[in-house]
Amino acid sequence: MGKIQRSIEINNSDTEVLLFGKLDENIKEIEESFKVAINDRGGSIVISGEEENVEKTEALIYNLLEVLKKQKSIDLADVRYSIELIKKNESRSMTDLLNDILVYTAMGKPIKAKTLGQKRYIEAIFSNDICFGIGPAGTGKTYLAMAAAVRAFKAKEVNRIILTRPAVEAGENLGFLPGDLQNKVDPYLRPLYDALFEILGAETYQSYVEKGLIEVAPLAYMRGRTLDSAFVILDEAQNTTNEQMKMFLTRLGYGSKSIITGDITQIDLPKGKQSGLKTVLKILDGVKGIGISYLSKNDIVRHPLVARIIAAYDKYEKEKYKK
Numbered sequence: 001m002g003k004i005q006r007s008i009e010i011n012n013s014d015t016e017v018l019l020f021g022k023l024d025e026n027i028k029e030i031e032e033s034f035k036v037a038i039n040d041r042g043g044s045i046v047i048s049g050e051e052e053n054v055e056k057t058e059a060l061i062y063n064l065l066e067v068l069k070k071q072k073s074i075d076l077a078d079v080r081y082s083i084e085l086i087k088k089n090e091s092r093s094m095t096d097l098l099n100d101i102l103v104y105t106a107m108g109k110p111i112k113a114k115t116l117g118q119k120r121y122i123e124a125i126f127s128n129d130i131c132f133g134i135g136p137a138g139t140g141k142t143y144l145a146m147a148a149a150v151r152a153f154k155a156k157e158v159n160r161i162i163l164t165r166p167a168v169e170a171g172e173n174l175g176f177l178p179g180d181l182q183n184k185v186d187p188y189l190r191p192l193y194d195a196l197f198e199i200l201g202a203e204t205y206q207s208y209v210e211k212g213l214i215e216v217a218p219l220a221y222m223r224g225r226t227l228d229s230a231f232v233i234l235d236e237a238q239n240t241t242n243e244q245m246k247m248f249l250t251r252l253g254y255g256s257k258s259i260i261t262g263d264i265t266q267i268d269l270p271k272g273k274q275s276g277l278k279t280v281l282k283i284l285d286g287v288k289g290i291g292i293s294y295l296s297k298n299d300i301v302r303h304p305l306v307a308r309i310i311a312a313y314d315k316y317e318k319e320k321y322k323k
Helices: 013-020 022-034 051-071 076-087 094-098 116-127 141-154 181-200 202-210 242-249 276-283 304-322
Strands: 003-009 037-040 044-050 101-104 110-112 130-134 160-165 214-218 230-234 257-262 290-294
Touching (some): 013 051, 044 051, 051 076, 101 141, 116 141, 130 276, 141 257, 181 202, 181 214
Parallel strands (some): 160 230
Antiparallel strands (some): 101 110
16 A cells, blocks of 8 residues: 545634644644654645555544534543544444433533443443443542442432442551541542542532431441442452452342442452452353453553553563563
């Protein structure tokens, strides 16, 4: 294939500025990814390079322009993920990810899938009574689960939301912390509080807690209970033991839904203790009504360096096991 040129009319300076990004970072990313040259010709942009690369870049640009029509902005993360879609020949475009808004935060910000992996995770949540969200930090496992819980609660599909996580160091170390038991476990639950505050607003959250509509508690509090008509989220599940995981899963009552999130590469259990999450993924694989969704570094929506750090650690771990 030889070199060709393609021109795309834009005729809107504001759209062009948004497309190019801060200091042209979006266009530079596209040029580097597809080995093409992109030039501004006043009202249009010209793409030059090998035919196959130019065609992919052209499809990408039209994709991003559609995104701009819907959300009025794009960032480098949008561009990078759209590049991945084009490279994988995914039939669904970035605009498909913008169609379904889970819920709006207290400040009016829409919460929705930002990657195809997140989209599949959300679909798994709503099509199963129990769903596992497995992946590294920054993939939105817990935040999207909470947004789904709030959506279900507002739609009156459940009567309450219960959020829990294991307090790994809930032995002698907690005894040295000041305050009553709730004060001692609060540091372990803080990430859950923070996410709820953002989604609901502090006042609404506090009101729901006082009415018993939202409960945030350590995993140990779940023992002996049956959780009916509840949306239950178990966070940091990689730090459960086999006994704790079985206990949690058997709490599920009528009309309830459960989401279990975790990162099997970040287990903080004492030596000799097996992760209940790693075990249960093998036991329940293929069981009807249970969804298992794996998120990867491609689904990370934090700073781009987070994905590179995780990739570097993965490489280190693989090399370590080879020795």
